[in-house]
Amino acid sequence: ETGVTQTPRHLVMGMTNKKSLKCEQHLGHNAMYWYKQSAKKPLELMFVYSLEERVENNSVPSRFSPECPNSSHLFLHLHTLQPEDSALYLCASSQVFSSGEQFFGPGTRLTVL
């Protein structure tokens, strides 16, 4: 148990669906992250939210939309996804952005049909 939880753990969706992934951290951290892990590829940073700023990987398609309502919660809204978006989506948090140890949630395994 790392102090970072994610729901759902598994998600199957069609290309026309809209769904959201949820992440919650109970560590009192001020920065949260979304990563994508595709088969046979290293983890790829998608988005960062902190008290000071939001950072995003410019290669992430607009069909992925993050939302961070407060420092403990992070969402990833999904719409009109493609089969190649099937992957493990991991949430992480750290005390501050760009410094210190990151702790990861268990991930959401997404399958797009």
Next chain:
Amino acid sequence: GIQVEQSPPDLILQEGANSTLRCNFSDSVNNLQWFHQNPWGQLINLFYIPSGTKQNGRLSATTVATERYSLLYISSSQTTDSGVYFCAVEGSARQLTFGSGTQLTVLP
């Protein structure tokens, strides 16, 4: 951006054996972490070690920042050590960059 190379990509051991995993990186780093990813996808923090040496039970790690590498040592391996080991570094780009991992299989 910073490049991270891990070796070996795959490693098969007999239970009880020792092993060394290596992580090379291409630039100076502010942060280096070692993770173990279990079969269910959970990344478990092993070490936060931008420099120096740390030990935790059968595991230890050493980072030589000036020579741009880190080593993870696993002694007396157990079947529960199986999984993928990732090295991740943070350089001037202020984000963690992950290596491709070492897939470790420990046979009973």
